[in-house]
Amino acid sequence: MVISNGAVRIFVSIVISALLLSGFWPESDVYSQAVKQGQAPLSKAADHKQSLKERYGLSIPDSLTKGDFIVVVAKILDLKATGHKIPFSDLQEGSPYYEPAAALYDKGIITQLSVNADRQLTQSNAVMIALKASGMKELAYTYSPEKTKRSLAKLRITGNNALSPQASQELAAAVDLGLLPADSFSSFSLSKPASGNFASMLLDRVITFHGQNENYLGRISDPDIFRLVNQAWLSRDIIEDKQLQSVVDTALKQKLVTGYNLKDSRYDPHFDPNLTLTYGHSNIVHALQLIGLLRSEGIDAKVQLEPKTSAFVYLKEWGPQDYKIVEDEDGTSIAYTKEYDLSFEFQNVEQKNDFQRIILKYAKKDSDNQTGLIADSWWQPLYFSDTAMQDYKIISNTKITSRNYYAQTFSLSNQTAAIAAGLKQLNPDIQLESYSFWVDEPFYRYLQGDYK
Numbered sequence: 368m369v370i371s372n373g374a375v376r377i378f379v380s381i382v383i384s385a386l387l388l389s390g391f392w393p394e395s396d397v398y399s400q401a402v403k404q405g406q407a408p409l410s411k412a413a414d415h416k417q418s419l420k421e422r423y424g425l426s427i428p429d430s431l432t433k434g435d436f437i438v439v440v441a442k443i444l445d446l447k448a449t450g451h452k453i454p455f456s457d458l459q460e461g462s463p464y465y466e467p468a469a470a471l472y473d474k475g476i477i478t479q480l481s482v483n484a485d486r487q488l489t490q491s492n493a494v495m496i497a498l499k500a501s502g503m504k505e506l507a508y509t510y511s512p513e514k515t516k517r518s519l520a521k522l523r524i525t526g527n528n529a530l531s532p533q534a535s536q537e538l539a540a541a542v543d544l545g546l547l548p549a550d551s552f553s554s555f556s557l558s559k560p561a562s563g564n565f566a567s568m569l570l571d572r573v574i575t576f577h578g579q580n581e582n583y584l585g586r587i588s589d590p591d592i593f594r595l596v597n598q599a600w601l602s603r604d605i606i607e608d609k610q611l612q613s614v615v616d617t618a619l620k621q622k623l624v625t626g627y628n629l630k631d632s633r634y635d636p637h638f639d640p641n642l643t644l645t646y647g648h649s650n651i652v653h654a655l656q657l658i659g660l661l662r663s664e665g666i667d668a669k670v671q672l673e674p675k676t677s678a679f680v681y682l683k684e685w686g687p688q689d690y691k692i693v694e695d696e697d698g699t700s701i702a703y704t705k706e707y708d709l710s711f712e713f714q715n716v717e718q719k720n721d722f723q724r725i726i727l728k729y730a731k732k733d734s735d736n737q738t739g740l741i742a743d744s745w746w747q748p749l750y751f752s753d754t755a756m757q758d759y760k761i762i763s764n765t766k767i768t769s770r771n772y773y774a775q776t777f778s779l780s781n782q783t784a785a786i787a788a789g790l791k792q793l794n795p796d797i798q799l800e801s802y803s804f805w806v807d808e809p810f811y812r813y814l815q816g817d818y819k
Contacts, residue, residue: 434484441467507540
């Protein structure tokens with residue numbers, strides 16, 4: 368009986384899922400020992416200020432005005448004024464606060480024509496702006512007086528005449544939603560100045576409500592990480608976007624590129640680039656073994672599985688393959704195969720640097736029938752960093768975007784301009800960007816034509 372590769376993979380995935388759910392695959396003793404020796408798992412507490420600086424270029428001062436906070440909210444939500452004049456009573460159009468305030472006013476995040484931009488930001492100001500910036504105001508306005516009173520009792524300010532009924536609803540909803548965390552309840556005060564740390568914490572939560580915060584399945588150290596990664600893989604399918612594929616498939620046929628990936632930005636991890644590496648592969652067993660390998664080496668990191676579809680010209684002499692194959696009218700066949708990127712945010716730079724040693728020793732194939740490697744190791748493993756890495760090579764990514772989908776193709780840097788120009792010629796209206804990043808040397812050699 369002939370069993371297809373696809374059937375084998377499904378069977379293996381089912382077996383793995385059963386083992387994981389049954390607890391048969393226990394937590395590594397080697398990992399536990401490494402933790403005892405000082406390599407503790409990553410803290411769940413984010414450094415909000417640092418994250419805002421790295422992702423948005425924002426330095427949050429220790430003391431802010433209300434105008435400062437308005438500017439930052441407009442920045443992280445990428446809000447722009449619509450252009451019609453807002454008759455603020457205390458802001459002129461030439462003020463640095465005018466455009467951000469107008470953008471927030473247009474969205475109903477601030478509702479008064481008196482902005483008081485130069486006044487010190489209070490905790491109550493910050494929470495109410497953050498609640499509306501999070502898109503939760505309609506929920507807040509469903510609160511009855513009794514429900515509002517019950518929620519505000521946690522802050523011990525029930526009945527405070529300084530709050531209007533609407534402001535009370537907003538603050539109560541912020542309490543219930545965790546926008547104002549429980550460990551801030553005892554120190555919260557309506558008139559207390561909002562510190563930079565307090566403002567950064569609220570901004571981090573605003574980002575979370577908009578789905579722009581860190582996005583990951585778990586940590587290498589988590590007992591259920593294998594189950595989570597496997598389920599994420601099983602729930603994903605081939606990615607398709609006709610608008611993008613009409614461009615990059617034509618580029619394939621014209622030999623402008625030799626292959627490309629399709630990805631969905633909704634799975635982007637939003638990790639700290641200084642601590643992050645991304646590893647690409649197509650076999651889920653390899654991914655699970657890689658995570659187990661890193662755990663056994665005392666490495667901990669946040670883990671995100673990003674679904675990916677790889678496309679390339681399929682040659683009939685290759686015979687039957689477990690790909691989706693589409694043949695064009697001219698006889699050209701394009702193969703689409705389900706793959707993934709595993710993104711890791713490591714505990715520190717030292718662990719990020721050590722990743723390459725582990726891969727080259729246990730996940731890099733150097734000869735036929737080589738033993739001592741994890742399952743389905745490649746001749747040219749692919750892993751890369753958006754920040755400079757010693758002993759890595761610089762290459763380029765040319766990327767075109769359509770809504771939340773994007774197609775990308777990796778190339779040597781001296782080929783980037785021609786690829787970008789060719790894609791623009793195919794469709795002048797496409798949203799295109801090219802940038803450099805750092806990749807492992809075996810994959811760099813692959814781009815040069817060396818299969819090893």
